[in-house]
Structure formats: structure tokens, C-alpha cells
Amino acid sequence: xxxxxxxxxxxxxxxxxxxxxxxxxxxxxxxxxxxxxxxxxxxxxxxxxxxxxxxxxxxxxxxxxxxxxxxxxxxxxxxxxxxxxxxxxxxxxxxxxxxxxxxxxxxxxxxxxxxxxxxxxxxxxxxxxxxxxxxxxxxxxxxxxxxxxxxxxxxxx
Amino acid sequence: xxxxxxxxxxxxxxxxxxxxxxxxxxxxxxxxxxxxxxxxxxxxxxxxxxxxxxxxxxxxxxxxxxxxxxxxxxxxxxxxxxxxxxxxxxxxxxxxxxxxxxxxxxxxxxxxxxxxxxx
Numbered sequence: 139x140x141x142x143x144x145x146x147x148x149x150x151x152x153x154x155x156x157x158x159x160x161x162x163x164x165x166x167x168x169x170x171x172x173x174x175x176x177x178x179x180x181x182x183x184x185x186x187x188x189x190x191x192x193x194x195x196x197x198x199x200x201x202x203x204x205x206x207x208x209x210x211x212x213x214x215x216x217x218x219x220x221x222x223x224x225x226x227x228x229x230x231x232x233x234x235x236x237x238x239x240x241x242x243x244x245x246x247x248x249x250x251x252x253x254x255x256x257x258x259x260x261x262x263x264x265x266x267x268x269x270x271x272x273x274x275x276x277x278x279x280x281x282x283x284x285x286x287x288x289x290x291x292x293x294x295x
Numbered sequence: 296x297x298x299x300x301x302x303x304x305x306x307x308x309x310x311x312x313x314x315x316x317x318x319x320x321x322x323x324x325x326x327x328x329x330x331x332x333x334x335x336x337x338x339x340x341x342x343x344x345x346x347x348x349x350x351x352x353x354x355x356x357x358x359x360x361x362x363x364x365x366x367x368x369x370x371x372x373x374x375x376x377x378x379x380x381x382x383x384x385x386x387x388x389x390x391x392x393x394x395x396x397x398x399x400x401x402x403x404x405x406x407x408x409x410x411x412x413x414x
Binding site: 173174178246247270273276277280281 | 353355357358377381384388391392395399
């Protein structure tokens with residue numbers, strides 16, 4: 139029986155390691171202000187976990203089992219950028235754009251430190267993770283839609 | 296002499312990327328040449344911020360670190376290169392989308408066979 143996606147070996151390995159890749163991406167985002175990493179690199183790793191699932195199981199599986207669809211992914215993308223803007227504008231309560239005095243700074247070298255920087259990292263991580271996955275989904279949808287469109291004549295050579 | 300070797304290797308990488316962009320006829324190989332050129336420029340910028348001291352460290356403050364300001368490398372090119380990587384990623388996505396479109400329109404990746412682009 140022909141199944142969409144790649145072979146059984148690729149699917150099994152993907153099932154095993156996708157969770158670990160996702161957890162590593164979340165770790166990079168959450169600990170971005172005290173270790174190497176941050177919003178962008180963590181978001182890239184999160185989107186790589188999603189892209190690996192997409193490549194191994196096919197677009198139909200993603201459409202059938204995903205919690206949020208393509209429009210939901212775009213909404214997460216926009217929400218990330220909007221949250222970053224809101225964090226920046228909240229700084230006006232303390233007197234300046236991107237002011238870091240609206241919440242406490244916490245203890246240095248601990249998870250709860252750095253003021254607004256962890257929240258900025260979370261916003262950038264959401265934005266980058268959803269956006270990079272959206273780029274690949276857009277390429278895949280674009281490809282399949284154009285390929286199954288018989289109205290436009292194909293020109294050879 | 297040995298201190299300038301990484302810069303020379305950057306130039307070699309840049310030459311490889313430009314060769315790929317100019318001499319190759321496959322669109323995908325041209326895109327790969329573009330990416331290699333970007334990486335060469337990023338590595339050159341990172342090398343400019345290198346501090347050839349006794350014990351250079353990454354510009355991230357760790358707990359109980361001594362002589363941080365003396366030993367750390369310049370963080371400014373690293374921030375610049377992070378922005379450059381983001382821009383390069385979006386340029387790559389745009390180029391791949393254009394390559395997909397070209398393949399659907401003409402059925403080939405060879406740029407010498409795409410004749411309808413001329414006028």
C-alpha cells in the first residue's frame with residue numbers, strides 16, 4: 139500500500155527524535171538570555187522539528203493532525219511580531235522605548251533575570267518558528283497547486 | 296603569515312561562490328553559489344572581531360569569570376552577522392521560490408534554455 143510521505147524507517151526515526159529537537163529549541167529560547175542561543179536560533183530549531191515532520195509524513199498528514207492549520211500558523215507569526223511591539227511600547231510606562239525597568243531584574247545568571255529580554259526572546263522564537271515553517275509550507279502548497287492545475291498549458295523547452 | 300591565513304581562506308571561499316554564480320548554468324547551483332558567497336562574507340566579518348589575545352572567550356558573561364573585558368572578542372560583528380544571516384535566509388527563500396516558478400513555467404533549470412526571458 140502506497141502511503142504519503144517517506145519510507146517507514148524515516149517515519150520511525152522522525153517519531154523518535156522530533157520531540158527532542160522541539161525540546162532543544164524551547165531550551166534555546168527560554169535560556170536565551172544566559173546561555174548562547176536566543177530567540178532566532180531557538181525558533182530555527184523549532185521550525186526544523188516541524189519541517190522534519192512535514193517532510194517525513196507529507197502535507198496531508200499535517201493537515202489532518204495539526205492542532206492549528208496554515209492560517210493559525212500565520213496568526214502565530216503575526217502574534218510574535220505584535221508581542222515584540224507591545225513589549226517595546228510597554229517601556230513607555232517607565233519612560234522610554236524598550237525600557238527595561240517595567241519589571242524586576244531578578245538575580246543574575248538565573249532563569250528569572252534580565253527583565254524584558256526573556257519575553258522578547260519568546261516573541262522572536264514564536265515569530266521565527268512559525269515564519270520559517272510557513273515559508274516551507276508556502277513553497278509546498280505553491281508547488282502542488284500549480285502542478286495539479288490543468289487549465290494552464292505547459293510549455294516545453 | 297599564519298595570522299592572515301583565515302582571511303585568505305575567506306577569499307578562496309568567496310571566489311568559489313562567485314565562480315558558482317557566474318560559470319554554472321543550473322539555477323540551483325547558482326543559488327548554492329549565492330549561499331557560499333554569503334557565508335564567506337559572514338566569516339570575514341566574524342574574523343574582523345577576533346581578538347588574538349592569550350585566552351579569547353565568547354562575549355557572554357559567565358558566573359565568576361575573571362578579566363572578561365580583556366579577553367572577550369568583539370560582539371559587534373557577531374550581532375551584525377546575525378542580522379546578515381536572517382537577511383540571507385530570506386534571500387535564499389525568495390531565490391528558491393523563483394526557481395520553483397521557473398521550473399513550472401519552462402520545465403528546466405538550465406538558464407541557457409530559458410529563451411523567453413529575452414524580450
